[in-house]
């Protein structure tokens with residue numbers, strides 16, 4: 001039995017210690033934002049935030065993150081609501097600015113990679129609210145274990161969405 005803190009909720013899961021966190025999230029907890037792409041920490045599709053940092057859940061043994069704060073794509077709205085001190089009622093109708101920007105910019109094509117793109121964008125904007133173009137490119141290419149890959153080639157749209165999300169976050173809406 002492993003105890004996890006996922007999206008602010010304590011969850012008990014029965015899984016061998018070395019089970020990839022991704023399998024537990026998708027198969028046991030039915031959180032299907034994180035995607036299985038390469039399974040080798042080389043694409044970013046499976047990314048989650050662990051204690052605020054992007055991590056590749058496909059190569060993260062579940063027992064290694066027991067009691068750490070795990071946030072999936074599904075947990076981003078509540079994370080933003082908490083950061084902004086929104087009430088429960090307001091929070092219900094709230095998207096994270098990164099998700100809002102992704103919708104308004106119509107960023108995804110097939111969408112498969114976009115979980116990781118939004119997780120990476122959230123990590124970046126929480127530490128650097130006004131990133132330069134170079135800093136955005138760096139975040140998605142050299143800051144993780146590998147570049148975040150998009151086989152549809154939405155990279156320009158992702159940059160625009162990150163810039164838009166930064167604007168939304170600065171306004172605090």
Ligand code: FES
Pocket residue numbers: 035036037038039040041042043044045046047056057058059
């Ligand atoms: S599926 Fe985890 S990095 Fe590709």
Ligand code: FES
Pocket residue numbers: 108109110111112113114149150151152153154
């Ligand atoms: S939108 Fe299709 S892989 Fe990125």
